[in-house]
Amino acid sequence: xxxxxxxxxxxEAGKPMSKVPFDPLPLAxxxxxxRVAGCGVCHTDLGFFxxxxxxxxxxxxxxxxEISGHVETxxxxxxxxxxxAVIVVASIPCGDCDLCRRGKATICRRQIFLGSDVxxxxxxxxxVPARSLCPVDEQALSRxxxxxxxxxxxxxxxxxPFEAVHQSGLGGGDLAIVNxxxxxxxxxxxxxxAFGATVVAIDVDQAKLDMIAGYGADLVINARTVDGxxxxxxxxxxxxxxxxxxxxxxxxxxxxxRAGQENAFGLMVHGSTLGIVGFTMDKAEVRLSNLMALHAxxxxxxxxxxxxxxxxxxxxxxxxxxxxxxxxxxPLDHINQIFHDIHDRCLTRRAILLP
Amino acid sequence: xxxxxxxxxxxEAGKPMSKVPFDPLPLAxxxxxxRVAGCGVCHTDLGFFxxxxxxxxxxxxxxxxEISGHVETxxxxxxxxxxxAVIVVASIPCGDCDLCRRGKATICRRQIFLGSDVxxxxxxxxxVPARSLCPVDEQALSRxxxxxxxxxxxxxxxxxPFEAVHQSGLGGGDLAIVNxxxxxxxxxxxxxxAFGATVVAIDVDQAKLDMIAGYGADLVINARTVDGxxxxxxxxxxxxxxxxxxxxxxxxxxxxxRAGQENAFGLMVHGSTLGIVGFTMDKAEVRLSNLMALHAxxxxxxxxxxxxxxxxxxxxxxxxxxxxxxxxxxPLDHINQIFHDIHDRCLTRRAILLP
Numbered sequence: 048x049x050x051x052x053x054x055x056x057x058x059e060a061g062k063p064m065s066k067v068p069f070d071p072l073p074l075a076x077x078x079x080x081x082r083v084a085g086c087g088v089c090h091t092d093l094g095f096f097x098x099x100x101x102x103x104x105x106x107x108x109x110x111x112x113e114i115s116g117h118v119e120t121x122x123x124x125x126x127x128x129x130x131x132a133v134i135v136v137a138s139i140p141c142g143d144c145d146l147c148r149r150g151k152a153t154i155c156r157r158q159i160f161l162g163s164d165v166x167x168x169x170x171x172x173x174x175v176p177a178r179s180l181c182p183v184d185e186q187a188l189s190r191x192x193x194x195x196x197x198x199x200x201x202x203x204x205x206x207x208p209f210e211a212v213h214q215s216g217l218g219g220g221d222l223a224i225v226n227x228x229x230x231x232x233x234x235x236x237x238x239x240x241a242f243g244a245t246v247v248a249i250d251v252d253q254a255k256l257d258m259i260a261g262y263g264a265d266l267v268i269n270a271r272t273v274d275g276x277x278x279x280x281x282x283x284x285x286x287x288x289x290x291x292x293x294x295x296x297x298x299x300x301x302x303x304x305r306a307g308q309e310n311a312f313g314l315m316v317h318g319s320t321l322g323i324v325g326f327t328m329d330k331a332e333v334r335l336s337n338l339m340a341l342h343a344x345x346x347x348x349x350x351x352x353x354x355x356x357x358x359x360x361x362x363x364x365x366x367x368x369x370x371x372x373x374x375x376x377x378p379l380d381h382i383n384q385i386f387h388d389i390h391d392r393c394l395t396r397r398a399i400l401l402p
Numbered sequence: 403x404x405x406x407x408x409x410x411x412x413x414e415a416g417k418p419m420s421k422v423p424f425d426p427l428p429l430a431x432x433x434x435x436x437r438v439a440g441c442g443v444c445h446t447d448l449g450f451f452x453x454x455x456x457x458x459x460x461x462x463x464x465x466x467x468e469i470s471g472h473v474e475t476x477x478x479x480x481x482x483x484x485x486x487a488v489i490v491v492a493s494i495p496c497g498d499c500d501l502c503r504r505g506k507a508t509i510c511r512r513q514i515f516l517g518s519d520v521x522x523x524x525x526x527x528x529x530v531p532a533r534s535l536c537p538v539d540e541q542a543l544s545r546x547x548x549x550x551x552x553x554x555x556x557x558x559x560x561x562x563p564f565e566a567v568h569q570s571g572l573g574g575g576d577l578a579i580v581n582x583x584x585x586x587x588x589x590x591x592x593x594x595x596a597f598g599a600t601v602v603a604i605d606v607d608q609a610k611l612d613m614i615a616g617y618g619a620d621l622v623i624n625a626r627t628v629d630g631x632x633x634x635x636x637x638x639x640x641x642x643x644x645x646x647x648x649x650x651x652x653x654x655x656x657x658x659x660r661a662g663q664e665n666a667f668g669l670m671v672h673g674s675t676l677g678i679v680g681f682t683m684d685k686a687e688v689r690l691s692n693l694m695a696l697h698a699x700x701x702x703x704x705x706x707x708x709x710x711x712x713x714x715x716x717x718x719x720x721x722x723x724x725x726x727x728x729x730x731x732x733p734l735d736h737i738n739q740i741f742h743d744i745h746d747r748c749l750t751r752r753a754i755l756l757p
Contacts, residue, residue: 146649156672295506300690308690318506323693323694333685333686333688333690334684334686335667335686335688336684336702338702339704340681342704344699344701345693346699347693347694349696
């Protein structure tokens with residue numbers, strides 16, 4: 048008989064992870080034990096594993112922060128959650144500090160980032176506080192033709208661009224430009240469309256552009272063959288043709304690369320909003336004064352406040368954001384192989400690992 | 403007898419300006435003729451004159467966009483303004499387009515920037531539309547111990563940082579860092595203080611720091627001797643001592659230099675707002691992803707919407723923003739000498755030229 052609780056542990060950057068038993072019990076009053084249905088593999092995980100980016104807690108550690116599952120056991124104060132299907136908030140604010148109480152949960156200094164501050168979701172189970180749970184209506188899930196593992200990626204790949212779009216104030220009649228339409232950017236484009244915007248997608252990978260053209264991008268531009276100045280001309284002509292404004296474009300940078308950030312910065316027009324969604328350690332060289340000359344703004348967001356997870360999930364369950372065609376599932380036991388496959392760009396869709 | 407209407411004309415970058423007569427009459431229905439009381443010299447003017455920055459209208463042109471004066475003549479539709487003391491909005495929105503009607507006047511594509519799109523205020527008179535006028539209560543002016551020429555600089559040096567502070571949402575209990583406290587930055591520090599913030603001033607010029615320490619800066623740091631990392635430590639300790647937050651600092655970049663922008667960008671903490679107030683053509687190399695990691699934002703503003711001029715002027719008239727000690731007046735006839743003196747950094751205060 049296998050041990051009922053296990054997780055995959057990273058002991059050293061680049062070294063194969065190994066499956067180890069652990070004992071999550073007992074639970075505190077407000078804690079639940081989630082039996083993991085699926086855990087998405089994010090580029091943050093690859094950064095820890097391949098690039099030696101430091102986890103907040105010292106190794107050994109279990110990675111993974113895009114988690115869905117069922118509540119299998121619950122502390123006395125959280126018993127209402129027993130048996131429920133849930134998505135777990137990727138970075139869990141304390142809920143109690145001055146920042147949390149002022150509605151600034153994403154910058155809570157005591158937040159717990161799963162798979163970095165504590166052991167994450169590449170495991171059979173994970174113990175989390177009940178306040179980190181977003182309920183999933185399993186009937187709605189079934190009606191949408193989705194499985195519980197598939198919606199694990201809502202926890203970051205969908206909620207992070209959701210918050211970027213939401214806090215930008217994007218709405219009907221606006222023009223949104225999404226720079227980089229892999230993983231997160233593909234959802235960003237769909238979310239922008241769901242908010243009523245006309246969407247321009249830019250990428251260096253034609254396959255990704257072809258894909259997103261079928262899911263809400265109204266114009267696609269290959270940055271490999273079209274330079275920034277020419278992109279702006281194309282978008283201006285497109286905006287004119289569609290009767291959209293030549294001002295106030297919303298630009299969402301999702302590539303998380305220096306080149307992508309510099310390209311996105313240059314696409315701003317008067318009154319633009321630039322959303323920085325993708326992450327890179329690299330600096331970018333940009334004319335910051337353009338923010339002044341254009342009366343523009345650049346906004347970042349660290350994930351998404353827990354209370355907005357339900358809104359992001361609704362976009363998925365209502366079919367406004369297609370998720371199914373952008374993910375693929377693999378057995379968690381193949382984690383080492385899958386990490387390498389993603390790193391080697393052998394996968395075109397976001398991988399979700401199933402215990 | 404001298405010609406009643408004259409202006410100083412720039413014919414070529416760096417070449418002495420010359421006094422030429424002009425005829426502003428007749429006036430259109432909604433136009434007024436302002437007899438200039440004073441016109442402030444802004445770094446934008448120096449950029450045109452010394453650095454060959456292009457004016458929007460081809461030369462010859464009269465520079466100057468910080469104008470106060472009296473309405474001497476008015477078109478039939480603007481007769482209510484006759485005799486009134488006024489400040490003229492530096493960049494005049496059309497008031498009629500979609501952007502203006504949606505409250506986005508600062509990005510109006512038909513706005514007229516005085517001294518660049520049309521002849522400016524280094525003149526005896528200037529003809530402007532009545533909608534560009536901000537009335538000045540001469541009794542309040544006198545009670546404040548100010549003269550009409552002195553408040554000319556409200557038109558840009560005060561209103562631009564005012565808008566930066568206002569749109570940032572800065573309020574009581576906040577920590578504001580002003581990077582660069584010459585001209586505009588000195589007002590920015592005072593405005594931030596007037597909005598209830600505790601103010602940290604940073605500059606490379608100790609004389610400017612000593613000056614602003616007497617006008618609202620609670621801590622001054624010389625960036626010549628204290629590097630960015632050390633500045634942040636000092637400010638953190640200061641915030642702690644004053645019981646202010648370690649998060650959500652407001653940073654206003656007023657130096658308009660690459661080094662200043664990079665320094666200001668690095669001072670952001672979780673939830674920070676960076677206001678880009680100073681202008682430079684130079685690019686800055688910054689880690690844009692910090693906006694994401696810190697859930698922070700960078701805001702720019704092109705001047706100030708006309709309807710907020712009265713609020714900025716109120717801060718001056720109520721004594722919350724000291725203007726008198728930061729300006730000096732000179733005869734307009736000395737314009738060529740004064741331009742060179744400012745360029746050579748011989749003046750420590752903002753120059754206002756009086757016809």
